Amino acid sequence: MTSDFSRRISGVQPSAIREIFKVLADPGVISLAAGSPSPETFPAAELAAVSSELFAQRAGAALQYGITEGYGPLREQTAARLRDKYRVGGPDDDLIITTGGQQGLDLTAKVLLNEGDTVLCEEPSFIGALNCLRATGARLVGVPADEGGMDMEALARALKSAVRPKLIYTIPTFQNPGGTTLSAPRREQMLALARQYNVLVAEDDPYFELRYTGQPVPALKSLDEEGRVIYLGSYSKTISPGLRLGFVCAHRDIVSKMIVAKQVSDVHTNLFFQMAVSLYLDRYDFDAHIAACRALYAGRLDRMYAHVNAWGDRVSCLRPEGGLFLWCRLPRGYDGAALCRLAGARKVAAVPGSAFAVREDEISPGFRLNFSLPTDEQITQGMILLTQALEELLETTKN
Numbered sequence: 001m002t003s004d005f006s007r008r009i010s011g012v013q014p015s016a017i018r019e020i021f022k023v024l025a026d027p028g029v030i031s032l033a034a035g036s037p038s039p040e041t042f043p044a045a046e047l048a049a050v051s052s053e054l055f056a057q058r059a060g061a062a063l064q065y066g067i068t069e070g071y072g073p074l075r076e077q078t079a080a081r082l083r084d085k086y087r088v089g090g091p092d093d094d095l096i097i098t099t100g101g102q103q104g105l106d107l108t109a110k111v112l113l114n115e116g117d118t119v120l121c122e123e124p125s126f127i128g129a130l131n132c133l134r135a136t137g138a139r140l141v142g143v144p145a146d147e148g149g150m151d152m153e154a155l156a157r158a159l160k161s162a163v164r165p166k167l168i169y170t171i172p173t174f175q176n177p178g179g180t181t182l183s184a185p186r187r188e189q190m191l192a193l194a195r196q197y198n199v200l201v202a203e204d205d206p207y208f209e210l211r212y213t214g215q216p217v218p219a220l221k222s223l224d225e226e227g228r229v230i231y232l233g234s235y236s237k238t239i240s241p242g243l244r245l246g247f248v249c250a251h252r253d254i255v256s257k258m259i260v261a262k263q264v265s266d267v268h269t270n271l272f273f274q275m276a277v278s279l280y281l282d283r284y285d286f287d288a289h290i291a292a293c294r295a296l297y298a299g300r301l302d303r304m305y306a307h308v309n310a311w312g313d314r315v316s317c318l319r320p321e322g323g324l325f326l327w328c329r330l331p332r333g334y335d336g337a338a339l340c341r342l343a344g345a346r347k348v349a350a351v352p353g354s355a356f357a358v359r360e361d362e363i364s365p366g367f368r369l370n371f372s373l374p375t376d377e378q379i380t381q382g383m384i385l386l387t388q389a390l391e392e393l394l395e396t397t398k399n
């Protein structure tokens with residue numbers, strides 16, 4: 001049988017990262033590839049306690065259908081935390097619980113974009129978002145970024161020259177894969193440009209609470225007075241990704257359209273887990289939990305960065321102030337995918353930069369390393385093997 005697939009999905013390639021997950025099924029492979037948090041951070045005992053209470057006392061509600069916008073108490077707790085701690089969300093905003101941050105991206109694309117609309121985003125960027133945007137038939141235009149995040153002069157040029165730019169998609173804090181954070185002045189500039197060209201901004205912010213050094217920078221959404229910023233968040237990196245709990249805080253008109261789109265997609269996010277996380281947030285000290293995650297990951301970043309540092313100027317790599325990734329770049333002319341193949345032969349997985357390229361045919365000198373999932377021993381062993389792969393690449397393909 002041959003299938004005539006929709007134009008919408010035919011052009012979308014499977015995420016290279018999800019494909020790498022298959023390689024990782026080999027227990028002998030050291031993964032520096034995934035974007036996963038460490039299972040050591042999962043509050044399993046606490047979730048077990050609240051889950052058994054739910055089954056014992058509120059099974060009827062927890063196992064029933066729920067409302068699309070999300071479980072009321074969890075919506076309120078999430079909105080209150082964003083508002084009181086980070087000044088995210090105003091009187092005209094509303095909040096919807098989504099099935100992971102990924103669904104927030106999908107709903108954003110579904111409610112805003114028509115085929116042919118232009119979306120501007122950092123080059124490189126998160127493949128899961130790029131594929132969501134591509135699936136709507138949007139045209140993606142990559143805007144270069146430097147150590148301070150997206151380049152505002154380049155953004156201004158892109159806004160000026162693009163046909164009907166509709167959305168700026170950005171990961172301003174601990175960008176995936178770049179690790180960069182958009183400086184506060186650039187945040188103001190981005191909002192001013194968005195206002196000038198009347199485009200919306202999708203601020204994808206799943207990592208901001210995982211800061212290890214430096215000073216926090218205000219969320220774009222906290223600087224937004226016009227309802228122009230759609231704030232996308234997630235509990236994946238701070239509680240657990242398997243729960244699939246994310247949220248969107250945006251102007252209520254946008255959220256009400258998202259509710260309609262979500263009804264069509266999955267009716268509502270898993271109610272049992274929404275109730276479990278709501279109880280968890282109520283009973284336990286979430287900030288202390290995040291502080292423990294930060295302490296663990298800061299140590300792992302130090303350990304991995306020491307190896308990268310020893311590569312000297314053969315590889316350029318920004319030391320990120322937070323997040324889960326190191327973004328490394330080989331000298332000009334070298335291909336990050338070639339390094340990842342050599343590493344794979346040594347049973348170490350890293351993600352080639354081409355997986356994050358806005359232009360899919362691009363050869364990238366970049367590669368992304370993750371330091372949250374591997375243990376200390378795996379980081380040491382993995383980086384020794386990766387260093388051997390790097391030496392082989394530089395030796396055999398001198399350019």
Ligand SMILES: Cc1ncc(COP(=O)(O)O)c(C=O)c1O
Nearest residue numbers: 035100101102126176234236246
């Ligand atoms: C930048 C970014 N946005 C969104 C997501 C989606 O995460 P989730 O759907 O697990 O909340 C990820 C996951 O890695 C990400 O890196």
